[in-house]
Amino acid sequence: MAQNQEKILNDFLNVAAGRRVSVLDCHGLKGGSTAYFLWNCYVRVPQPILVVTANARQAEALWLDLQFFRTDARVPVLYFPPYNIQPYKMLAYHNETAARRMKVLYTLLEAPQPPIVVTTTAAFLKRLIPRGEVVDYAELLMVGEEIDRAQLVEKLVEGGCTQAQIVEEPGDFSVRGGIVDIFSPLYDHPLRAEFFGDTIESLRFFSADS
Numbered sequence: 001m002a003q004n005q006e007k008i009l010n011d012f013l014n015v016a017a018g019r020r021v022s023v024l025d026c027h028g029l030k031g032g033s034t035a036y037f038l039w040n041c042y043v044r045v046p047q048p049i050l051v052v053t054a055n056a057r058q059a060e061a062l063w064l065d066l067q068f069f070r071t072d073a074r075v076p077v078l079y080f081p082p083y084n085i086q087p088y089k090m091l092a093y094h095n096e097t098a099a100r101r102m103k104v105l106y107t108l109l110e111a112p113q114p115p116i117v118v119t120t121t122a123a124f125l126k127r128l129i130p131r132g133e134v135v136d137y138a139e140l141l142m143v144g145e146e147i148d149r150a151q152l153v154e155k156l157v158e159g160g161c162t163q164a165q166i167v168e169e170p171g172d173f174s175v176r177g178g179i180v181d182i183f184s185p186l187y188d189h190p191l192r193a194e195f196f197g198d199t200i201e202s203l204r205f206f207s208a209d210s
Contacts, residue, residue, distance in 0.1 A: 010040070035065030038116065042075070048114045052124050056082060063118045076115040078104045082123035098160075099170030099185035105134050106186060141191075146198045149180065156182065168208050183208065 012026070029037055042049055053059040063079040070077055081097050105128065108115060137159040139152065156173050157163065164172045167181040167190045174181045183190035189205040 032065045032068070035062055035069050039066060039069040039071075042114075042116060043071075046114055049116045051116070051118045053118065053120055055122075056084075056120055059118050059120050066116060066118065072113070075113045076107055076111045078107060078115055078117045080104045080117055080119040080123055082120045083126070095169045095171045102134075102185040105129065106138065109134060141193055141200060141203060143200055143203055145200050147200065148198060149175070149195060152180065181206075 026037065038049060038051065051059075051062060053062060059079060059081075063077065066077045079100070081100050083097055101123075104117065108117070109131070137155065139155060141147070153163070153173075153175060161171050161173050161182075164174055166172075167174050167183045170183050170185050172181075172183045172190070178195040180193045180195065181190055182193070187205065190208050192202075192204055192206050193200050194202045
């Protein structure tokens with residue numbers, strides 16, 4: 001970013017902060033300057049920020065720029081993607097997109113700092129799962145814990161997960177004897193829980209590819 005552009009932005013933000021302006025009307029930002037401007041707004045007034053862009057390409061570019069300018073790793077900078085589904089078409093949404101959306105929603109519940117969320121108009125206009133439903137379907141698994149596997153499987157199915165022979169993508173789970181594999185949207189790799197009776201003996205991540 002050019003030094004004069006950076007100075008203009010800083011002067012603009014300092015004046016706005018000094019006057020306690022609640023609405024900022026800013027034009028002409030291009031490239032990384034938009035993310036720089038948003039991050040500096042956040043630094044001066046650390047409150048949740050929702051950024052709505054016209055399309056997924058713009059949203060992803062802005063999300064990446066915000067991560068570059070972020071100076072505090074504790075601040076969640078999240079991208080909430082839209083479902084790429086056309087109206088009146090019988091087309092199932094992609095599991096990876098659903099997983100990314102669920103991960104963002106759960107992260108918002110547990111965020112240590114006010115978050116910055118980037119999304120699109122298409123995603124913004126869609127209704128979302130209620131907050132209480134997200135909390136209710138979360139399940140904490142711990143080594144040494146006793147848990148009813150039948151109830152766990154029932155909860156996974158009710159939450160929209162798919163039982164499969166082999167876990168390959170987010171939302172899949174499988175049950176083989178005393179082993180339960182779950183590909184949670186919260187993690188990059190599936191989790192394997194090994195049971196002895198109803199007691200969890202071990203928990204570990206594994207590669208879905210190999």
